[in-house]
Amino acid sequence: MWRLFGWYQVQVSIAGYGATAGKGSGSTRILPVGSREHAFALFELVGPLDAAEITEYALPEGATRPTFNSPRRAWWASPVDRAQQAVTLLGDVTVTHAGRLTRRVMAIENSHIQELTYQAGPVDQLCNLASVRLELVGGPVRMRGSNLAPDDAAELIGRLRARQLPAPDKPMD
Incomplete structure (x- = not known):
C-alpha cells in the first residue's frame, strides 16, 4: 500500500548498533516514512552509490542492468517475485533487488561482506537453481542472490571472493 502513496522507508545495518533487542539498542530505520526524493537522498548519503549510480542501477522498481537474475524456471520456486530478483556488480559495490509486493x-x-553462502534447498535443486547469501553485520539488511542458475551462483561467489579486502592494521611494537 505504501507505493500507492509514494512512501518509502530506508534502513541500514551498522556494526554493533541495533543488533540486539531492547530499548537501548537504537534504531536502524533512518527514514521510517518519506518521499522518494528523501529516500534517494539518504540512500546516497549512507550508501556506496552516488545519485547517478542509484538512478542507473538501484531503482526500487527493479534491476535495470543486472549482472545476474533469476531464470524463467525460477517461477516454480518464487512465482510472485521471480522477475524482481537480481544482483548487479558495480566494481567494488554489490546491489541486490528483491520483492514484487514489498520491493527492496x-x-x-564488497569489502564489507563478511562471508558468502551457497544454498540449494530441495525446491531449488528440483528447478536446477541456487542462491547466494551475503553474510553482513547483524541488522535489518539481508542480501542474497535468489534463485539463480547454479553456474551464475558459482560465478557470483567466485567474483565476490576475488574482491579486494582492506589491509589489516599493523600491530604496534
Whole structure:
C-alpha cells in the first residue's frame, strides 16, 4: 500500500548498533516514512552509490542492468517475485533487488561482506537453481542472490571472493 502513496522507508545495518533487542539498542530505520526524493537522498548519503549510480542501477522498481537474475524456471520456486530478483556488480559495490509486493533494493561495498553462502534447498535443486547469501553485520539488511542458475551462483561467489579486502592494521611494537 505504501507505493500507492509514494512512501518509502530506508534502513541500514551498522556494526554493533541495533543488533540486539531492547530499548537501548537504537534504531536502524533512518527514514521510517518519506518521499522518494528523501529516500534517494539518504540512500546516497549512507550508501556506496552516488545519485547517478542509484538512478542507473538501484531503482526500487527493479534491476535495470543486472549482472545476474533469476531464470524463467525460477517461477516454480518464487512465482510472485521471480522477475524482481537480481544482483548487479558495480566494481567494488554489490546491489541486490528483491520483492514484487514489498520491493527492496540493497547496496554494499564488497569489502564489507563478511562471508558468502551457497544454498540449494530441495525446491531449488528440483528447478536446477541456487542462491547466494551475503553474510553482513547483524541488522535489518539481508542480501542474497535468489534463485539463480547454479553456474551464475558459482560465478557470483567466485567474483565476490576475488574482491579486494582492506589491509589489516599493523600491530604496534
